[in-house]
Amino acid sequence: xxxxxxxxxxxxxxxxxxxxxxxxxxxxxxxxxxxxxxxxxxxxxxxxxxxxxxxxx
Amino acid sequence: xxxxxxxxxxxxxxxxxxxxxxxxxxxxxxxxxxxxxxxxxxxxxxxxxxxxxxxxxxxxxxxxxxxxxxxxxxxxxxxxxxxxxxxxxxxxxxxxxxxxxxxxxxxxxxxxxxxxxxxxxxxxxxxxxxxxxxxxxxxxxxxxxxxxxxxxxxxxxxxxxxxxxxxxxxxxxxxxxxxxxxxxxxxxxxxxxxxxxxxxxxxxxxxxxxxxxxxxxxxxxxxxxxxxxxxxxxxxxxxxxxxxxxxxxxxxxxxxxxxxxxxxxxxxxxxxxxxxxxxxxxxxxxxxxxxxxxxxxxxxxxxxxxxxxxxxxxxxxxxxxxxxxxxxxxxxxxxxxxxxxxxxxxxxxxxxxxxxxxxxxxxxxxxxxxxxxxxxxxxxxxxxxxxxxxxxxxxxxxxxxxxxxxxxxxxxxxxxxxxxxxxxxxxxxxxxxxxxxxxxxxxxxxxxxxxxxxxxxxxxxxxxxxxxxxxxxxxxxxxxxxxxxxxxxxxxxxxxxxxxxxxxxxxxxxxxxxxxxxxxxxxxxxxxxxxxxxxxxxxxxxxxxxxxxxxxxxxxxxxxxxxxxxxxxxxxxxxxxxxxxxxxxxxxxxxxxxxxxxxxxxxxxxxxxxxxxxxxxxxxxxxxxxxxxxxxxxxxxxxxxxxxx
Numbered sequence: 001x002x003x004x005x006x007x008x009x010x011x012x013x014x015x016x017x018x019x020x021x022x023x024x025x026x027x028x029x030x031x032x033x034x035x036x037x038x039x040x041x042x043x044x045x046x047x048x049x050x051x052x053x054x055x056x057x
Numbered sequence: 058x059x060x061x062x063x064x065x066x067x068x069x070x071x072x073x074x075x076x077x078x079x080x081x082x083x084x085x086x087x088x089x090x091x092x093x094x095x096x097x098x099x100x101x102x103x104x105x106x107x108x109x110x111x112x113x114x115x116x117x118x119x120x121x122x123x124x125x126x127x128x129x130x131x132x133x134x135x136x137x138x139x140x141x142x143x144x145x146x147x148x149x150x151x152x153x154x155x156x157x158x159x160x161x162x163x164x165x166x167x168x169x170x171x172x173x174x175x176x177x178x179x180x181x182x183x184x185x186x187x188x189x190x191x192x193x194x195x196x197x198x199x200x201x202x203x204x205x206x207x208x209x210x211x212x213x214x215x216x217x218x219x220x221x222x223x224x225x226x227x228x229x230x231x232x233x234x235x236x237x238x239x240x241x242x243x244x245x246x247x248x249x250x251x252x253x254x255x256x257x258x259x260x261x262x263x264x265x266x267x268x269x270x271x272x273x274x275x276x277x278x279x280x281x282x283x284x285x286x287x288x289x290x291x292x293x294x295x296x297x298x299x300x301x302x303x304x305x306x307x308x309x310x311x312x313x314x315x316x317x318x319x320x321x322x323x324x325x326x327x328x329x330x331x332x333x334x335x336x337x338x339x340x341x342x343x344x345x346x347x348x349x350x351x352x353x354x355x356x357x358x359x360x361x362x363x364x365x366x367x368x369x370x371x372x373x374x375x376x377x378x379x380x381x382x383x384x385x386x387x388x389x390x391x392x393x394x395x396x397x398x399x400x401x402x403x404x405x406x407x408x409x410x411x412x413x414x415x416x417x418x419x420x421x422x423x424x425x426x427x428x429x430x431x432x433x434x435x436x437x438x439x440x441x442x443x444x445x446x447x448x449x450x451x452x453x454x455x456x457x458x459x460x461x462x463x464x465x466x467x468x469x470x471x472x473x474x475x476x477x478x479x480x481x482x483x484x485x486x487x488x489x490x491x492x493x494x495x496x497x498x499x500x501x502x503x504x505x506x507x508x509x510x511x512x513x514x515x516x517x518x519x520x521x522x523x524x525x526x527x528x529x530x531x532x533x534x535x536x537x538x539x540x541x542x543x544x545x546x547x548x549x550x551x552x553x554x555x556x557x558x559x560x561x562x563x564x565x566x567x568x569x570x571x572x573x574x575x576x577x578x579x580x581x582x583x584x585x586x587x588x589x590x591x592x593x594x595x596x597x598x599x600x601x602x603x604x605x606x607x608x609x610x611x612x613x614x615x616x617x618x619x620x621x622x623x624x625x626x627x628x629x630x631x632x633x634x635x636x637x638x639x640x641x642x643x644x645x646x647x648x649x650x651x652x653x654x655x656x657x658x659x660x661x662x663x664x665x666x667x668x669x670x671x672x673x674x675x676x677x678x679x680x681x682x683x684x685x686x687x688x689x690x691x692x693x694x695x696x697x698x699x700x701x702x
Contacts, residue, residue, distance in 0.1 A: 001484060001486055004485075004486020007486065007489075008489030008490050008492075008493055009489075011489075011493035015496055019504075021504075022500075022503060050621065051548055051621070052550040052580075052620055052621065053580045053581060054083070054292070054549075054581050055171075055295065055581055055582075056294055056581070057269070057273055057581065057582045
């Protein structure tokens with residue numbers, strides 16, 4: 001009985017930590033700049049002579 | 058309860074989308090009011106890739122603002138996917154786990170980020186198709202056929218969705234119901250396949266598309282690990298944040314292990330034959346997705362795409378992973394029932410009392426109403442709290458069977474709900490362990506893919522169209538001179554500054570009142586995949602020579618604030634010049650442009666037939682629902698049951 005309760009507490013603690021990490025990560029990434037916007041800034045605001053690709057592999 | 062729970066992932070994923078404006082990313086282009094054009098119903102010269110989705114959106118945006126239609130569609134597809142998967146299983150923990158796994162995964166994320174909302178609508182309809190097909194498998198009548206028609210309809214908006222759902226319906230309905238199922242699917246999908254058939258040999262694709270759109274590795278384990286974990290889309294820029302590195306093979310491992318572990322209890326719910334059929338489909342989806350990565354596969358696929366009309370459907374191969382998701386999500390959820398039974402024993406050691414078999418053998422046949430069904434077998438209603446609570450105590454489920462058969466997609470199927478260890482289950486510790494297992498199963502999809510939260514980290518952000526678009530729209534609508542509009546720069550995708558430089562399909566064909574021609578050759582990683590629209594080829598020649606009038610082009614629209622070269626436009630009359638758009642009128646006579654495309658009569662006949670079947674299905678299902686809800690229906694049911702009893 002005691003072992004089961006301890007196991008339950010341990011599993012709940014693991015889930016709790018995972019939740020906290022997930023929530024923190026989601027909050028941190030939600031304000032991250034869009035990758036495409038970032039690319040445009042770092043490579044200069046290209047406006048002419050460029051083909052907009054459907055995507056990159 | 059379940060509808061509310063299913064709304065949670067939808068809101069967590071799409072909350073930023075609810076802000077005013079349009080989400081414009083890659084192939085997702087909604088406009089304030091989309092025109093209903095011949096191309097919308099497949100009467101244009103191009104292949105009907107977005108038919109009848111464009112027609113449906115055009116009709117909807119004629120009565121509702123386009124941004125409302127887009128928000129409703131996006132929220133609906135995530136909500137319906139989670140709810141549909143949840144309703145396929147018997148107990149609340151498995152329902153929540155299945156809903157979370159099916160509604161929150163890499164497939165949904167990647168297809169959302171590339172803007173394939175119509176494909177995701179089909180994906181969301183797949184569990185509902187399974188439910189409707191299971192009913193049809195048990196009983197073929199107008200009522201079950203009507204439900205299947207309603208489940209198939211959202212998927213029929215685009216060719217790939219139609220094929221995905223038709224195959225699922227055939228697999229779940231079984232051989233005995235193959236003919237009505239196939240006829241129904243063919244009728245509802247006629248709006249796209251009838252015009253496609255008329256294109257004949259022109260319906261082949263550029264073989265370069267096979268390499269360009271092949272599934273892609275996202276981390277260790279290569280393409281196989283990526284698709285087993287429900288990801289692997291070809292476009293690196295549409296992979297959600299956080300999905301890389303060891304998380305990719307870890308996700309694949311968990312999905313595969315969970316699916317294999319949960320197949321047996323899933324077979325106890327759906328029936329072994331149904332699970333086998335859907336399993337074959339899932340494997341086929343995986344094979345199609347990785348085929349171009351195996352030696353010789355890419356060459357074979359290139360040959361098929363180049364020569365077989367319609368085989369272009371196979372080029373974006375990761376789409377077919379939807380079949381794998383349809384099996385994996387419920388199976389992983391059912392695996393928790395086995396884990397919940399095993400975990401307390403494992404934690405308390407080998408001296409615990411031996412419980413009953415936690416995963417009884419599933420019924421060999423799917424004939425649910427067989428008199429030979431075991432006494433403990435029960436029809437489980439996922440929608441019924443009474444049945445949910447009784448699922449773990451098989452002996453008490455017989456009483457709830459009759460009451461629960463009405464509302465559930467699997468209610469008329471006799472199932473043996475996986476028993477939970479009753480010996481260990483009584484103690485608070487075991488209950489705690491089971492609750493923990495269920496909680497982990499429900500949260501695991503979010504833990505493995507947190508980057509999908511809040512509009513995938515801001516990637517799904519609404520923006521407003523510059524007001525100039527409506528100015529240009531009104532100018533074109535007011536001028537009755539014939540002639541198409543050619544849109545420059547001559548390339549199909551844009552990075553508008555007003556849309557934060559996000560890659561998006563040119564909105565002009567869905568925004569202007571008529572005939573906007575845009576380039577349709579796609580560039581992927583420096584490789585150009587040739588287009589298929591003869592109008593675009595003609596317009597490209599006109600752009601090169603400047604002889605617009607002879608090509609039937611009456612207007613030239615230049616979109617500014619997006620990359621791309623412009624040809625000389627000297628000699629054209631400027632009608633509007635603004636910050637984002639310049640509209641030129643082609644002086645002189647404009648020749649009548651050859652229209653091309655399939656004949657009108659068979660295409661419209663196919664549309665009318667599909668709409669009539671759908672309306673009949675809506676009428677039957679509405680009547681059934683009203684009959685069940687209204688007093689007259691309840692009274693007749695009571696009267697009927699007393700007379701029968």
